[in-house]
Amino acid sequence: MRTRGWKTAICWIALLLAMAVPTQAFAANDTSRHHVLDNIINAKGLKGNILWYDLAANLSRLNSREAVEAMLDKTKQANIDTIVLDVKNYTGYVAYQSAYAPHISTSKIPSYQGYFAPGYDLLQVVLEEARERGIRVHAAVNVFSEGSNDFKDGPAFAHPEWQSHFYYATQVVAAPDGSAYDLFGVDVVRGTNALVKYTPSYTGSPRVNQWGAEAVVVGDTVTTIIDSATTGQIAAVPADGYVLSGHGLARTWILEHLKVGDKVDTTGSKTQIVPANQYPTFSTFVNPLYPEVREYELNIIRELATKYDVDGIVLDRARYSNIYADFSDLSRQAFEQYIGAQVQQWPADIFTITFTEDGKEIVPGPLYQKWIEWRAHNIFNFFYEAKTLVKSIDETLDFSTYVGSWYPYYYNEGVNWGSQDYYPDEPWASPDYHKYGYADMLDFIQTGLYYTDITEQEAIEAGNPEWMSVEGGANQSTEAVNEATFVYGSLYLLQYQHDPERFREAIRTTLDNTHGIMIFDLVYLEWYDWWHILEEELKKSHAPHENPGLSRQTEAE
Structure with a gap:
């Protein structure tokens, strides 16, 4: 079982709890939770500093123990406390020794060739080296993306019956x-x-x-x-x-x-x-409703949590591909069972598609809202199964996810990542949509603040909603999560190429408005040689989700 070293943070925790909880009250309540989470945003010493290690983009940087050591040394120097290691990427191939998923060395994708030996266990190497440096490791699993459409390779092609329609x-x-x-x-x-x-x-x-x-x-x-x-x-x-x-x-x-x-x-x-x-897209999604698919994905999560001394599991692409999936016969049958009636005109009763000079336009049918709700229900159920599994193996393992912060559009992916207590005022949201928000299940959530505008004012001046900015996306994230868990804003370094000062501003804005930061990705730090920026902007800190006392403040009574 994993232990958490928090002696150095006791003063911070005591201060936050003293500020938040009356002396006669010890259980979490709405008032104390609000004060604790708000104080963490303002506290410089209680932030999560996370760096994502993408698998495909970093094959040459992670293909030996010596290469891993070099990356982890830089990571430690940059004041990163946690890395998210992409151990199963969108192609369905893995970078560890799995009893279920194919090893990346067996892929026929040209850009993967010659990097990883068949017996190479990247996850084990990273865990061993990260432990020596005091860095925590969370294993990221691309869940419902199981292949490369470019090269027709991956588990979705070994099992074509799994594919989304x-x-x-x-x-x-x-x-x-x-x-x-x-x-x-x-x-x-x-x-x-x-x-x-x-x-x-x-x-x-x-x-x-x-x-x-x-x-x-x-x-x-x-x-x-x-x-x-x-x-x-x-x-x-x-x-x-x-x-x-x-x-x-x-x-x-x-x-x-x-x-x-x-x-x-x-x-x-x-x-x-x-x-x-x-379907013309680079990743090949599978249908989350297939029992075989769910069993396969849960088996991968189970072996990661049991065979490896990871600190957490991160779900990525745990969603539908887009608004146009899934329209298989299986999905029709399951949806009809959900609403207790047959769909008379399929798929027109869900929506129809028309074309204008500007492109496609979806015209909602009479069952559109219910369909949006039902898809969120399906993903919610998978998150419940996955969390239950992870916590049954080790209750100290962190369970989290990555999503885009564009909540008003994220229903397209069949996901409600907000709190069950958040009621979106959107035309696509049914009265029961809020019931399938999964933020309450998470130890923390990473939301992509992937916008070129940094402040809300910049977004407004560009003619966009204020949430289409780093600042606005952070505020949208905390609003939708509604204090159900810790929110870590995520930055995409490619958007700041050639502009390191904008990157610095984005880091500061993220830390000023959320409980921590996730940097995507290692590859850009190497390409742009921006490690020094992290070292200068990130402070040595203690991720709030790593403290059981603070985590309990986000749990429902």
């Missing part, structure tokens, strides 16, 4: 020669084999990478063809037109079927339900 409505781009290709979307991220239409409204930067081809269209006529994969050039979006951008098979279609002067037709559309391996 997507409600896939697409516009169809037709060429003069009679050929056609499905349009994945308008002003969205271009995925594997996807054809995307980019209009002047798109503001993302960079818009796409070079691994594709693009056709510039003005007045429905192709004016330019660029093969970015060979030239390295990316087309400029014309003010009076758009760009058709294709990756993989879509790139081939553009190059083989379009030429300058051709007229293109984007008015056609079609709707179908397809398995995950036919």
